[in-house]
Amino acid sequence: MAGDVAQFLRNKFLASLSETESELSDVVLISDLGAIKDIVIAIDTRRLTGDYYCRFISVLLDLTDALTKCRVFSHKWKKHSHHKTHLVVFNHLGLRKICFVLKMKKRLAAIKRIFEAEFRESSSRPDPEENLKSKLPVLEAEVMGFDEQLRKIRDFLLKSSRSSGAGFSAVGIVGMAGAGKTTLVSEVLSSWMVLGKFSPIIWLCLSNIIKENKQVEEEIVKCMLSNLDHDAVADGDGIIQEEEKTISSKLERLNQHLSGKRYLIVLDDVCHMNDFYSDLGQQIQVQEGDKKVGYRLSHGLPKGSGGAIIVTSRISEVVEAMVVPAEGSDQHYNSLIIPLETLNRETCWDIFKHTVFGYIPDFEYQQHLEKFESEIKDLCYGLPSAARTLAEIMSQNPQNLRRTSPSYLKYEHLPDSFHIKKSPVLVFIDTYYRKRGEELIEKFCDLLTTKQVFGKEAYAYNPEPVLKDVYGTLEKLKQSNCGFASEIQKKMRIIVVGGNDVVNRILGVICDLKLPESPSIAPVPLSYVNEFAASFGWEDISNISPLQSLLVDVARAKSLRTDSWHWLIRMKPGSSLTNRLPRCLHEVGTADNPTFSGRFWYEFSLDVLSAYLTSVAIVKVLNHLGQWEMLHIPGSLNSICCLNLPVFGGKRGHLCVTKNMMEDGKTSFIDDGRLEVIGDERWSSDWALLDQVRGIRFEFIEGAKWPLDIRIDGAFLPTNDLVEIEISYHGQVNILALPDCAAKSIHLSSQSSASQAKAKD
Template sequence: MADAVVTVFLEKLLSTLSEETRYVNEFREQFNKLQSDLQFMQCFLKEADRVKRKSNNEILRKVMADLRELIYEAEDILADCQLQSRDDDGRSNGWLTCIYPLNLRFQHKTGKRLREINEKISHIRTNIQAFLGIPLFRQVETNVCDDQMDRWSSPVYDHTQVVGLEGDTRKIKDWLFEAKEGLPAIGIVGMGGLGKTTIALKVFNERDIENHFDRRIWVSVSQTFNEEQIMRSILRNLGDASVGDDRGELLRKINQYLLGKRYLIVMDDVWSKDTAWWSRICAGLPKGKGSSIIITTRILEVAQKMGGVEAKLHFPKFLSKDDSWLLFRNIAFAGNGGRCPNSELEVVGQEIVEKCKGLPLAIKAVAGIMLYKPPRLHEWRKTQERFREELAERDDSVMASLQLSYDELPPYLKSCFLSFSVFPEDCVIAKEQLVHWWIGEGFIPLRNGRSSIEAGEDCFAGLSNRCLVEVVDKTYNKTISTCKIHDMVRDLVIKVADDDAFFRPNGLSSRHLGITSEIKMKQLATNLKLRALLSTTKTAEVNKIASAIATKLDECQYLRVLDLSRSIFEMSLTGLLYHIGSLQHLTYLGLSNTHPLIQLPPSLEKLNNLQILDVSYCQNLKMLPPYIVSLKKLRVLDVSHCGSLDCLPKGLGKLSNLEVLLGFRPARSNQSEGCRISELSNLTRLRTLGLQLACGDEIGDSEVQALENHRELQFLSISCFDSHGSDLSAKVDKLCPPQQLDELCLNFYPGKMSPMWLNPVTLPMLRYLSVSSGNIAEMHKTFWGDDNVVWKIEALKLESLTDLGIEWVKLQEVMPLLQIVNVSWCPQLESFPIEDAGFRGGVWTKEDRRICS
């Protein structure tokens, strides 16, 4: 992926040369030459990568690998130049650095190495051009070289849409409802990419299935699973972390939880023909009550050995021609409501779909490519020809479409896509962790002053719209929160990442690694050029890492990203972090849910490049050190769910680059060293803010305007959990959010009436509203607007509001754009709909107290 490495480096180089020219003054001539050569090479590197893969030519492969390594080294030199140009306070010393005697050795060594890199890259440029048959001085058209941003930079395709599976789901649901005795097993058997998991998931999430079973358990069975992992996964589904139990105790617990219950267990993607492990688990499960098992597998023998009888084996068929075309156009023309704009494109589209042979994964992947193509015939013909070439090489429409999808990614998205390679099979991944990684390593192009978080979200949408990422969980407003990738997508990711030393399965000579309990000493000892080291454990699991491995971290001098979330170390965590200040290039530090983190070490003050600091869910963290306010590059500070944290340090308003601040608890009037809420008025770049309020004196009378001038603020969460005193609701009532707010979450509000500012006049742009817990019994009269002003809210969540009484008809009148209603444990609501997404079905009334969501 030389084009991706070059693109990322050029982004950093151009930024440094234009905004921080004094840092590289001494080496400007060499950096300018490097920039010129690489910009020229950008025009044909993508083609060189493709030719390298197709021809399997070892000479070209080595040339491209050499180029990649040289670019990485140049990037490290650029970063070192920036460090050398700063004093102990993180301020630039400017051109004086270049003549300061102590830096003469660095100056000489760096200048010499840059000249050598330039010479080698010039030689590589000549070799690649000759190999591709490109004349040495040929001018390539500007539009070929432009790194165009995506045509669609936000989610446009609804992943919940399923095509052609109605009959499949109906048959399997009928089998489930028929179950009475024993523990019948239903097998869904078919080749990869046929939609086995999609069918099982659709059945699993159907409302009548949810109502029919007391417990529903989904287990992803990886190819490297073991029996204990399966049992722990089942228990996690039942809400039990089960740390430290042996297999016998785990199975006894499962039996206890399920005894007397009607349950459904889905064992997804089983590979092993040795099913003795399942026989042992199944023997310990309670039988009867209408409980059932669903198995998805590519291997018929596996389904049979796990109890699937012939009468209850389902073999999904290929999609019909009509369903294939429907699925394709729903994605390829998602920006046009799924409608093909003209007959010429339809002819090409139909020809492409025909080559997918009815395989849903292949159709989705190639349709995702076309979504990003302009609706011009010659562009579609060109992609059609590329697809035909891929199919000629491998008679596998799924892998051909996936390879083409990767080839067609913009360079910056290739790096983002390959980041999935470090995660284990079937791992559920938090979108936030991915976005923070991409920002920290500089994968994301920042243009025209865009917010880094916004740019990261757009990159994720680029992969999601192309159907390279599968949605696992969404928030109430259908924003993706967690994801995973299909095992066939992962096969491609692993292969490309291995070839390009982005990540290697053996962990050796990689620039990116995932932290698991199995990580070995030699994986760190041989990776001193490591760029990113991240926690990649599956949901609810914890890393256990040996002390010897932990002490190796500070030797990875070029580490940009370090995420130790959900890790337990044999040595003291404070001791581990004692030398973290030596990682001068670190931009993202994740310590979420690490125990027992009580305080941050003094050495953290040296991390002047730090952009993201996440210490969320550290319940024992008592304070943040005052030096936090000197980390001027911080964009994200997350201290949410830190129950022991009283307040943040005074001077936080100096962090003018902050875009995300979560868990902000203002100092009380008697906490002189704490940050008051008034300091928020200086953080004008904030896009996301989470306030944690407990009592009225955290908001002074002169501080109620602290949020009014936040023009960039899109998301605001106000939580009054564990509040005390009777004046807090009166103070919150005066704390008016900015008008352009897009989403508001109000949790544990102590007042009986909603805040006065919660109305369509004060918040005219609000699209998403969540109100949870608290004492609200009625909405303020301003909430209902007037004849001329109504809400623009599209998604509404009401949860655990036992006293709130609202009539559905009245709410509809003031929220005419409402599309999603998510309601639970609100018994006083009247006539609310049972179904969301268009409000199909019956009506929820006070007499029928079922949960509506």
């Protein structure tokens, strides 16, 4: 009978949701309900037994009630909003809707957790401990308005040592509902320095535990144990000794698991006072011969190893009772309390705009919204969650927010996973292959706008006017107090479709303009994979279908800081070859001393066609004292290459990774301020590492007549009148990299090594 009821309720919920999905879209909860729907569909009610039927029925009834409330509220919302502008409706109903959405999101999240934990398709008797496992919440929104609080917490945690304050630290964060407590802690834990120092890290939401369990104290400890070791709470043989059932025995086991470790425990959303988890820094006073711990949570948290705890609550008395030593206590430990006040109106407005528009605002619509700026600020009530929820409601009401501009309609053709309005994009296309180039321009314009896509042949292309115009417009908008202008500059991404020389040209202009925020570049080959693109994982555009997938990759790609190299060319006075130099060079000398400068990011190569390298040039490198010294060049070498990126084409055009050339534990990084200098003999295909240098100089021997082949990022350099070429480090640029690409950052590598070393400890 119970099985029939469960099946009936399950089918009723699915049918009701299917009927009302379209009308619920305005309540911004359809995605939450959809996630639960997928889980419910996967549950085989025939495999539920005994008490699980009753539990399943109870949760389904709760879910059906929540769905009904959503439908009723959606109906009321539409009734009030009919024939009115969205801001009039918000003035009338705004706060009520924000509160409803926030509360319902929490309710649906709790229902989803129960379904996931207790009713798994793979087992008729799910593991009761699964619902105890806590995961760190995902930081979905950019933290705004809490820079000072974030800095204080990070500094406090990182500066606390094993020997200071009894080797234990406690942080308390106090703020009203929606003030951003959980978001702030999530941002703290996203820091690689915090992740590298503390292990294990456990996150518990106490309000959920208290709501779902009567034996709160025991459930808290079981949650912690389940995070540390499943065997710590599992009873494999079905026999548990009586003494192991007590809270004291569980605390003793917790103490053993955490002993000697720099743990970090987050107790989020603590709503009630409880002696069990008060004064968390208290050390147990163990009587001689007594190895047992006490009965309070603090007794399960060993001191002296640098552990820490973070508590968040709406009630200041609760936080003080948990993280501040009790009055009259002779025990001392480091504690910090961070009060979260409501945000100022301007910050709330920034959060609202950031959420609605992302990083490519519709300026016409923004001007419309700014007419109601004061009213929107009032509706945020100083709460970041209210600002985001209000923006989410407005952005998901198509009848209220539908824009008629062509650019807005373009965005709708992109996949949902790529929010182009949050990733400003410019596209530069080399149209050397005219038909192919024109096709690409048309396709990109269909996906973006004509004002975002530019194309010309590489040899005649000058991107400087375009970038000057774009960034000049952004500067004007900033001067007009448009908050989005600086955000656009910060998040700008540029797709460069072409070869190494085209990428070099774009990067050179970016560096010359000295932009306040350097955009990130995605180097995409036009017809075949080149070394620059391959280093960062980009395929040639002919292999990318559909083209939307490229935009998705660009939006998701990680920006890596990449070294820039400056090269200085000195030529003989009166040289007739100056007009044949690459367009990316700048004249910095005089007619009597012709000197040119430029930059490169991939490679400088020199190949002596009919002799050895030592008969043509003297090669010097910059040592750690800043002095030039001779580089030992084997007499049989006729080719030398200075590489900044890890993928190398070699003489035969076969791409290889320079790490295969590394010896003695040396590693190639793109941001360590060093070039890999490699050499090769004419008839050999094996390049050898000569050195890793911070600067290199080629002094050409006067009178040497051997023909040379010199290239810089693929561009040929005339060689007859060369006197000297000097290469030195000159800052960094941002290059977009796909996952698992060959390019490696020394900073990310050091973070990974630190985390691995910490894990071994």
